[in-house]
Amino acid sequence: MTGTAQKDDRRAGSNEPRPIYLDYQATTPMDPRVLEAMMPYFTERFGNPHSRNHLHGWEAEEGVEKARAQLAALIGADEREIVFTSGATESNNLAIAGVARFYKDKRNHIVTLVTEHKCVLDTCRHLEGEGFEVTYLPVGKDGLVDLAALEGAITDRTVLVSIMGVNNEIGVIQPLAAIGRLCRAKGAFFHTDCAQAYGKIPLDVEAMNIDLMSISGHKIYGPKGIGALYVRRKPRVRMQALIHGGGQERGMRSGTLPTPLCVGLGEAAAICQREMAQETARLEALRDRFMSRIDARLPEVFMNGDARNRIPGNLNLSFAYVEGEGLMMGIKDLSVSSGSACTSASLEPSYVLRALGVEEELAHTSLRIGFGRFTTEAEVDYAADRIIAAVQKLREMSPLWEMAQAGIDLKSIQWAAH
């Protein structure tokens, strides 16, 4: 572990060599500029932003409102349309259950995708128990929604269409503008889980006809424990709150607002807005550098998800003829993920990859590699070399690889039972 990549280690004070962090879809390290903006609110400006009668409260409120404006600016929204939540999971729960329950008497059908985040799918499944009907649309091999199928699925009973902006495992970008047009034409609300998209790709709630958008703090170099939900005011989207009480956030979400976290989320959004174009180009270059290094040395590597409509900070690759667990063990000094972090503790193949029709063997050997703001060229080179070495070593030990090299079609083999 004396690779040059380690020189870029930003975690001062640690004596141990740190693994290289390539799991930017699970969470992102906080940007030091975000922390700097938050710090005063942890110390001298600690007031409760709802205490309207004294300076401690006013200072806190000012910080919260500035953050709200920063969040809105990134998606062309009005600051009054931003509701702070504890994170994207809560935003998704609130958007889907809140809207569905409010309009239950008028419309009781929801449309979503089989590749949505677990919190969207779990909420939908729960709503089925409350009497809602849910259509789970399949996706193509590229991971993208079939617009014709979507159009066919939306009826005059459809209250909500929930389709994510960017998939957390495979990084593909759904055609939000086209989806928004369809929803608006059919009178269904359009909710999009943009935990992975917000701050990464241009989003415009007007141009895309988005009615509700979920936002996460810790996916954009902001703090964990904070998120937001964009809720359109014109035409107004109404919802039933999940968390009642003091009536904060215009009754949509009660609870004392965590001022420093709100401030951090706002600052994180502002940085993304300023640096998006430049950062996108930088990540594309890193991603291409990584892929060409892999491609030059390793055959039989498959990219999961559409190759064009994807964020540059994500690669989901399957390495044929290696064994998943062995691969993970071979690259222990890289923090990467196989499947989504929420489910990766289990060894089930990813439901997202299965939905794409990826064969089980290939799903088992997939790696989600996430690049982000602090990823360097040296880290990318080091990571590629480590993966190449691990895959080559595993393949050398694999009888399947040997047979494949000898031209034997593995599918034609009749395996004997033991």
Added chain:
Amino acid sequence: MADTLYLDWNAGAPMRASAREALVSAIGRAGNPSSVHGLGREARRLVEDARSAVGALVGAPARSVVFTSGGTEANALALCGLSLPAAASAVEHASVLAARADASQVPVDAGGILSLPALAALLAGRGPMVVSVMAANNETGAIQPLREVADLVHAHGGLLHCDAVQAAGRVPLDMRALGIDLLSLSAHKIGGPQGVGAIVLGDVPGLRAILRGGGQEGGLRAGTENVAGIAAFGAAAREAAAEAPGFAALAALRDAMERGCLEAAPGTVAIAAREPRLANTSCLSIPGAEAATIVMAMDLAGFAISAGSACSSGKVRPSHVLAAMGLAPEIRSGAVRVSLGPSTPAAEAMRFAAEWGRLASRLRGDRAAA
């Protein structure tokens, strides 16, 4: 204005140095506690250490702690996560009263203490219920007879939920000894950060999540854990538990300040002063005055206090707590909350009393002139 004295500790306590250190050291690290790689496991360890500390604050094992985004969410989970019929004391926090539209309310007496006969009558007619009774009231500091409440609730096969947001770290709390089945905590009321809380669970069959998704927190609360906030909550809980026995000593200063206010302005009413109450909390009224006027005047004089609870989105609304206690409207309208903290200087608290006297006579003069 920088020298404003903060006497609004019940709205939120300043962060403890230990909590800030824990937070800052955790917040710069990457790592999702659900990730299996090393950085994920480090984040997981921070969360689990904090879980033990938070459990210990209320005499509960680590595994009984479910982290939430705060006290309000904890209350929502306790009440909305159970399908039992619900009841709550009439002086509960808005997050409890609003959680279940179908909840029955249990009246309180003039001191704000829950009526046990009324609760017994309700339970006799309804059978098993989840009953929500706070440990200490945020506006008056009044402490509820939880053990007696628990016995009644359990005798009818129900569950006791206790919003202990204001009491934690201020009075010794042992969940099991008190018979509490679900207990809500908020980090920022004990010197931790805003945006973190917990629900601590005894044996609670049938509790279901209100936030669904990745299966975190034993399936009871989905969402990536607020690792740094949770770590800081743990640090604050450790200190608060150590300080809880000494918190009662604040009563001497609070009582001296209260006496000072009563002497300086003889018409002053000290609400719930004869009840067992939190050692730092004083609910004072200048009958006939407007609470907002008192708060503003005190702010100009350099004291940050509040009119009732801070959670009403800025609006000074008539307090449902004081109304439930049956206090006369003129006492209610002039009531403010003064809440001290361990670091409140004695001299400043007494200066507050003197200012209170001046303000009361000025208000009397205004009213006489009008």
